[in-house]
Amino acid sequence: MRLAEFYGHVGPFLLGQRSHEETVRLLYGSRSELSPQQAQDAKRLEIYGQFCQIHRQESLELVFQYCHQAIEVHSGLDGWHKLVEAYFVCHPMSHFELAQNGRHFPTFLAEQCEDAGLPGFLRELADFEWWEFQTNGQPDDPADATPAAGPLRLHSTVELRPYSYALVSWIDDDRRQSEAPAAGENLVIFWRAPAPELMPRREVATPLEVMIIKAVVEEVPLDLVLAAQLRVSLGELTETVADLLEAGILIGEL
Amino acid sequence: MAVPIAGIGVGLRHAFADELATTRRRVDFVEITPENWVTFGGRRRRRLDACLERFPCIAHSVSLSIGGLDPLDSEFLDAIAELTSRCDSPFFSDHICYSTVNGQPVHDLLPLPFTHEAVRHTARRIKQTEAHVGRPLVLENATFYSHMPGAELDEATFLRQILEQGDCGMLLDINNVYVNSRNHGFDPYAFLDKMPLERVRYLHMAGHTLREDVIIDTHIGPIIDPVWALYRHTLERAGRLIPTLIEWDQDIPSLDEVLDEVDRARDIAEEVLSQPLPGLVGPAAARPGEARL
Secondary structure, three states: OOHHHHHHHHHHHHOOOOOHHHHHHHHHOOHHHOOHHHHHHHHHHHHHHHHHHHHHHHHHHOOOHHHHHHHHHHHHHHHHHHHHHHHHHHOOOOOOOHHHHHOOHHHHHHHHHHHOOOOOHHHHHHHHHHHHHHHHHOOOOHHHOOOOOOEOEEOOOOEEEEEEEOHHHHHHOOOOOOOOOOEEEEEEEEEEOOOOOOOEEEEEOOHHHHHHHHHHHOOOOOOHHHHHHHOOOHHHHHHHHHHHHHHOOEEOEO | OOOOOOOEEEEOOHHHHHHHHHOOOOOOOEEEOHHHOOOOOHHHHHHHHHHHHHOOEEEEOOOOOOOOOOOOOHHHHHHHHHHHHHHOOOOEEEEOOEEEEOOEEEEEEEOOOOOHHHHHHHHHHHHHHHHHHOOOEEEEOOOOOOOOOOOOOOHHHHHHHHHHHOOOEEEEEHHHHHHHHHHHOOOHHHHHHHOOHHHEEEEEEOOOEEEOOEEEOOOOOOOOHHHHHHHHHHHHHHOOOOOEEEOOOOOOOOHHHHHHHHHHHHHHHHHHHOOOOOOOOOOOOOOOOOOOO
């Protein structure tokens, strides 16, 4: 058997798109004609199909822990496994880092929420989990190397994401007392804490925090004029800026 | 000149990376799986940096797919080149296997058919890989649970021919030899005696797991005595300390327990190499640093 033919037979099996039985027939021949050695090889071939399936599951479960739990509650473990397989049919693996292969899952899940009758909050939960993963692993930016120096600026990992469910409080409730997060518009800020911690953080941003971040991006002075525009005291503005600096969301000199 | 790899090392794992960077116990080198580290910044990057600053390093990848039909992943090779350049490693390693099909990584190490065509194909890609990365490639004998159809060679001959045609160094995984010998019913000592020890740049030692009627290469330790016996045999035959790497990938215990395996490998190597050595094969103490315990 030529290599091209071999790969043509075994490839779909490893990708979960051809049965073990059919692959055995293509690779080794009819079961009734297999030698004892071939019968053992045929049986053990199934191990590789299982391993590849496990890796597909792992690639999503590494990142989408809460989506996984919620879908398992809604559709059972089998439902989760079917969803994983369907995802990789639409978005085949392409990256050598396992978890990166889940980057299209939020988009995929958004479509599935309608088509498969899944709870609507899952599309936002997947986006949330993906951003948390990204924040954790995002490559270091030289601009963050001297956080106490230079102009006031955002840490390179800062990302504001709009959600219509209270995901932060729902995830942080270890007992997960409700099956779904409460509805409610909010902006979540993701960032990576400064060294030595360097862990991903996320919090619901207050309106004042959002306005300060906007002002920093637009290089608007954080002064009495801005405080007046935002209808807060200068003290409140200054205190909030200090909090953002301490958290590492803002870096640089005031 | 590249930083030489010598002595007994350990595979870097997230579970104990922080502790390893500051351990007072002896570790001579570390092996890094680039897929798990190179794309990340933040805490993971700091952990990697701390270990690279302290230890000589080998990049040991799992995604090369040297025997696959898909084009080599140039982004991945670039990442290996950057890492090996940063560590100034004398070589980098992967496995004699394939890990992509239909252009898609499957994130497993899959057995090739033992055919002449697979030998020629793999040897060609060794050259391509080395040209891209700019360092020698060293290839590991992998485990296999099934023989792929159409075999024209036995495993030992298949491995030897790839290494010879590709003019490539070998990473000899002693546990894999044991696992394959148990799963397929052959003599592991006879198999080891067929391995080209003059090409072996380092050894792997690890644990495994019995699942029903097949042993799975899980890298769950501790290493069992029959595998240590094969290690002893390999060093006796080589007549030199081949650098040795301890792997422990799942159900990872405390770092101390992992480093106990490192110490055990060192104890065995010291014991073996202080005795008269029968049947020297290859260059005893040929490479700088390799004979030093």
